[in-house]
Amino acid sequence: MSKLSIKLGIIFFLIIFGLVILMFLFLHSALVDSRIEEELISLQARGNSHRAILEKHFDADTISHVTLMESEANTDVVITDVNGKILGSSANRDSFKGYLHRSGFNIPRKGEILEDNWKKGSFISTVSPIEIDGRTEGRVYMFQDTESLHTLIKRLNGNFLLAGIIAVCLTLIIIFFLSKGLAKPLINMKEATYQISRGDFSVSLPQNGNDELGDLAHSISRLANDLKYLKQERIDFLASISHELRTPLTYIKGYADIVHSRNLSIEDRDKYLNIIREEANRLSDLIKDLFDLAKMDKNSFIIQKRYLDLTDFMLKIKQKFTPAFKEKEMELKVSCPEDLFIMADPSRLEQIIFNLLDNAIKYSPSGAKTLLTVSRKKKDIYIKIKDNGKGIPEEDLPYILNRFYRVDKSRTRSLGGTGLGLSIVKELVLAHGGKISVKSKEGKGTEFELIFKGAG
Ligand SMILES: Nc1ncnc2c1ncn2[C@@H]1O[C@H](COP(=O)(O)OP(=O)(O)OP(=O)(O)O)[C@@H](O)[C@H]1O
Ligand SMILES: [Mg+2]
Structure with a gap:
């Protein structure tokens, strides 16, 4: 007992x-x-x-x-x-x-x-x-x-004693079952938490009763499920990271070996060295992205919100990105009415838009058009980025904001992203208290919609 x-x-x-x-x-x-x-x-x-x-x-x-x-x-x-x-x-x-x-x-x-x-x-x-x-x-x-x-009186005392003994015995029996019944769920929960602390999340607690004990059992089961999910996510994440880090390293090592061991023409040598540099850059970008994500997970990612005039802000974005679009013979149209204000961290908001426009460039053919529109509905600010590029297949759409998720799993060198861009966008939007959604049709184009609370 x-x-x-x-x-x-x-x-x-x-x-x-x-x-x-x-x-x-x-x-x-x-x-x-x-x-x-x-x-x-x-x-x-x-x-x-x-x-x-x-x-x-x-x-x-x-x-x-x-x-x-x-x-x-x-x-x-x-x-x-x-x-x-x-x-x-x-x-x-x-x-x-x-x-x-x-x-x-x-x-x-x-x-x-x-x-x-x-x-x-x-x-x-x-x-x-x-x-x-x-x-x-x-x-x-x-x-x-x-x-x-x-x-x-003696006879009365005898009767009282007998009744007393029976009452005590009955009380003992009732208390035995009652205290066991009361203590059992608590003991089960204690064992379950001990099991969780040892890293075994497969706890099952009977969740009968909608009293405080039932609520507690429910919370413990939910905690175990969440921890199980987090553990699995961490394992998957580490597996993806090691995979992602290995790929550019394999390229770097392979091309370095080639450059090192063969008599190559200067032209070929430059070509391979360029690839090595590109891959090294990609590796450093990847590590920077991972570091950003890790900081967000710890909630130590500091968002320094400022009062932002969106008209000004979007004009600067347009100036910054137009050359990149032009280079691929694409068009970027920005439309933002005057007097729209928002409380946001300008460098983080730029990072969000940068990632989305970067995707629009990467996943659209030359000649394509990208529209960046800002509008206001009631107190909310809507930022839409719409391209008429290759679009995202319906079956990939639900996972597109996950870390390392790419539609094209085989990493072609021209488009070889890391699959972290959108997950960073999502975390940043959430950190601003905003919402993100995506609509896409394969072959037609993609539209990302961000909703933020307006200011002023
Ligand atoms: N505008 C778009 N049009 C078509 N597909 C897109 C678009 N944006 C994203 N995708 C698809 O979603 C995937 C994930 O995008 P995400 O930005 O997260 O990663 P990435 O672009 O591959 O790499 P990076 O980390 O360099 O941004 C892309 O690989 C691409 O397949
Ligand atoms: Mg991207």
């Missing part, structure tokens, strides 16, 4: 046991008191009824008749005259005499209790006055042996 259920069990038991003992004590003393009171009342009533007979005929015959009657019962009677002289007695006991002197002169008509201490005394006793013609002529003393009361 677990420590928790033992603790819970002991606490429950002490509380319930204390309550039961208190209740039993109260019930016991109430029962005993009322039983003794009943006995005293009936003793008094019996004395009063003898008194009634004796008041009618206060003579030796009636006295002996009354005492004879009592000698058969488990009570005793002593009849005295007004001075305390015994006129008749159902039993001849000396111990009665001690009680006869206890009564005063003015005993009330309904009688008086002489002794009710059943615990210490050997009798309980009452007295009733015999009044004839308004004068007290004698007294009727009634006695009841306390032994019978002691037996009665």
Whole structure:
């Protein structure tokens, strides 16, 4: 049995046991008191009824008749005259005499209790006055042996003890199951978290009940699933990184070997050295991108938002990118109305647009057109980048923002991107509190839509 259920069990038991003992004590003393009171009342009533007979005929015959009657019962009677002289007695006991002197002169008509201490005394006793013609002529003393009361109380105690033992046993059984039932989900969860901390995320917790324990079990299961997903993602990510790093290195090593070992014409040598430089550049870009992504994952990627005039900002973008478009005989059209403002980090926003325009250039044939439009709907700023390039196949569209995802898996040297550009765009847009979506038709073109909160 677990420590928790033992603790819970002991606490429950002490509380319930204390309550039961208190209740039993109260019930016991109430029962005993009322039983003794009943006995005293009936003793008094019996004395009063003898008194009634004796008041009618206060003579030796009636006295002996009354005492004879009592000698058969488990009570005793002593009849005295007004001075305390015994006129008749159902039993001849000396111990009665001690009680006869206890009564005063003015005993009330309904009688008086002489002794009710059943615990210490050997009798309980009452007295009733015999009044004839308004004068007290004698007294009727009634006695009841306390032994019978002691037996009665003993029997009551026995019953109470039995009921107590049964109650304790039942309580113990109930507490055993209750504390186990209460502690079990907690223990399961403790084991599950221990399992998670050891790196085993395949925990399964029963999630019955919609109370706090059920919620906790649900949260732990979700945590395990998230950790499992993160672990898998990390493994995939590392596998992709090592693959991505190996490819340019293989090129670099291969071409370096060629340059090193063969007698090449200066022309070929320059060509291979160029490839080596290109691949080295690509490698350094890749490492920079990876570093950016890693910083974003740690949330340490600092976005320094500023109040930006988008009209100005887009004009600069247009000036910067037009030569690159021209080089591929492509056209870039930028349309941005005046007076649009946004809170954003200018260098990061430029990085976003750079990546999207870079894709538009890379994945469109010469002669193609790219449109960059900025508009405002209510308080939101919409930035759309639309090209009429080769488009993205429908089946690739859901994964296009993932790290290292490329439509063309075989890396052609002319288009050989790393597949990190869009994932950086996505992280940057999210870091600005914005949204990104993409629509594309293969052979027709692609449109990226960014939504940011406007300012001013
Ligand atoms: N405008 C576009 N038109 C057609 N395909 C696109 C477009 N933009 C992206 N893609 C596809 O999505 C893939 C992922 O793009 P992403 O920018 O993430 O990586 P990349 O361009 O291959 O490499 P880099 O990290 O250098 O940007 C690309 O390889 C390309 O197949
Ligand atoms: Mg790209």
